Amino acid sequence: MNSKLPTIVKEFETQILQEWTKNQLSQMGSTDKISESELKSESQQFLNLFQISLQSGNTSVRQSKEWAPIRDYLSNLSRTRASQGFSPTETATFIFSLKKPLVARLRTEFEKSPAVLLEEVTASNELVDALGLYTTEAYQKGREELIGRQQEEMLELSTPVVKLWDGILALPMIGTLDSSRTQIVMESLLQKIVETESEIAIIDITGVPTVDTLVAQHLLKTVAAARLMGADCIISGIRPQIAQTIVHLAIDLGSIITKSSLADAFAVALDKRGLQVSSQRQKTALRGEVSAQPPLNH
Amino acid sequence: MNSPTPEIVPIRSESDVVIVRQNVRKWSISVGFSLVDQTKIVTAASELARNTLIHGGGGELKSFLLQEGNRKGLCLIFDDQGPGIPDIEKALQDGYTTKGGMGLGLGGSKRLSNEFEIKTEVGKGTSIKIIRWKA
Ligand SMILES: Nc1ncnc2c1ncn2[C@@H]1O[C@H](COP(=O)(O)OP(=O)(O)OP(=O)(O)O)[C@@H](O)[C@H]1O
Numbered sequence: 001m002n003s004k005l006p007t008i009v010k011e012f013e014t015q016i017l018q019e020w021t022k023n024q025l026s027q028m029g030s031t032d033k034i035s036e037s038e039l040k041s042e043s044q045q046f047l048n049l050f051q052i053s054l055q056s057g058n059t060s061v062r063q064s065k066e067w068a069p070i071r072d073y074l075s076n077l078s079r080t081r082a083s084q085g086f087s088p089t090e091t092a093t094f095i096f097s098l099k100k101p102l103v104a105r106l107r108t109e110f111e112k113s114p115a116v117l118l119e120e121v122t123a124s125n126e127l128v129d130a131l132g133l134y135t136t137e138a139y140q141k142g143r144e145e146l147i148g149r150q151q152e153e154m155l156e157l158s159t160p161v162v163k164l165w166d167g168i169l170a171l172p173m174i175g176t177l178d179s180s181r182t183q184i185v186m187e188s189l190l191q192k193i194v195e196t197e198s199e200i201a202i203i204d205i206t207g208v209p210t211v212d213t214l215v216a217q218h219l220l221k222t223v224a225a226a227r228l229m230g231a232d233c234i235i236s237g238i239r240p241q242i243a244q245t246i247v248h249l250a251i252d253l254g255s256i257i258t259k260s261s262l263a264d265a266f267a268v269a270l271d272k273r274g275l276q277v278s279s280q281r282q283k284t285a286l287r288g289e290v291s292a293q294p295p296l297n298h
Numbered sequence: 299m300n301s302p303t304p305e306i307v308p309i310r311s312e313s314d315v316v317i318v319r320q321n322v323r324k325w326s327i328s329v330g331f332s333l334v335d336q337t338k339i340v341t342a343a344s345e346l347a348r349n350t351l352i353h354g355g356g357g358e359l360k361s362f363l364l365q366e367g368n369r370k371g372l373c374l375i376f377d378d379q380g381p382g383i384p385d386i387e388k389a390l391q392d393g394y395t396t397k398g399g400m401g402l403g404l405g406g407s408k409r410l411s412n413e414f415e416i417k418t419e420v421g422k423g424t425s426i427k428i429i430r431w432k433a
């Protein structure tokens with residue numbers, strides 16, 4: 001069909017813009033998320049790009065290169081709106097509210113030929129719908145990216161690799177371990193092993209609520225990689241309920257040393273390095289000097 | 299007897315698997331499961347949710363709180379419209395995997411549950427039901 005829409009939008013751009021922004025403002029009510037002037041300028045930019053893409057006659061909004069500028073614009077807009085705290089509905093309303101002014105224009109234009117009017121309205125609505133859906137998806141993607149970033153930040157904060165002693169590292173893991181993030185944590189452990197030339201790494205999973213096959217697989221891979229670099233791993237913080245599920249899952253931790261607490265693991269690590277912890281007080285007591293000394297204040 | 303309205307959790311991404319675990323944890327606490335039983339069903343749910351995602355191409359979890367007389371339990375159903383499982387017995391074998399996993403999830407989740415049922419049709423999808431009763 002040879003739609004008149006492109007010509008009409010070009011000719012009446014100013015009027016459509018006016019009506020559109022009026023609609024949006026009344027639908028949004030009072031908002032402090034965006035100023036009226038911002039909204040106007042965004043609408044104007046969009047309508048201008050829309051008008052240009054329309055002239056191509058191509059209606060495949062999602063794929064064609066003629067609509068690429070609009071897709072970029074909407075992606076950016078959705079991302080900004082998501083971070084400004086707009087809901088998906090509010091964001092999509094930006095596009096969907098364009099329907100009315102377009103239809104109103106078409107109606108005045110084709111008053112005398114209802115068949116053409118119907119066709120034009122259908123085509124126009126389809127176009128706006130496609131753009132609206134695209135916006136919603138872009139918004140969703142924006143949210144996911146935002147959440148993903150926050151998760152990564154949290155992960156970095158919550159999984160420090162700590163040097164406990166010369167040659168002994170500890171990695172207290174906290175929170176949910178899922179593929180991508182676990183990968184990062186494990187890689188940073190391996191990196192630290194190289195940097196510090198450590199011989200023993202303690203992976204503490206006290207703060208990990210669920211150990212399933214995927215988590216186990218990551219643990220096993222890390223231990224194997226650490227071994228190749230000459231470091232032994234100890235897994236600590238295996239609580240009784242986790243031990244049971246590991247058994248039910250038939251996960252074979254093989255020759256990995258496991259301990260219930262980080263303290264136990266540290267003792268094993270010291271032992272492996274030929275180090276000993278001894279109490280100062282006991283030593284002095286053995287030497288029979290305890291009465292001569294004031295009690296130690298820690 | 300099933301509770302009238304099941305809760306439904308979509309499983310379409312890795313983060314949905316996390317949400318499944320969080321929900322199952324919440325439900326099992328509301329049933330009054332011990333810490334060990336909570337951990338068991340949460341771990342089983344984690345396995346099945348990931349299978350739904352990875353092997354089934356995504357799907358959903360439906361949950362029901364069960365009450366039979368004095369007995370309370372939690373029923374979880376994982377549905378997908380994926381490729382189905384051609385040989386259930388093989389899939390349940392420890393170490394059998396088609397995607398480079400450990401091949402322990404399915405058999406493991408069976409051992410972690412009191413009741414376990416697979417319905418699957420090649421090319422149509424898979425539905426796995428597990429129940430854990432309050433000890
Ligand atoms: N929902 C499903 N749809 C299709 N095939 C499945 C489904 N669930 C399991 N399977 C098949 O059964 C096999 C065994 O599943 P199982 O969970 O035991 O192992 P896995 O997922 O491969 O590895 P992991 O030990 O990490 O769970 C899978 O590799 C897959 O071929």
Ligand SMILES: [Mg+2]
Nearest residue numbers: 349399403404
């Ligand atoms: Mg699995």
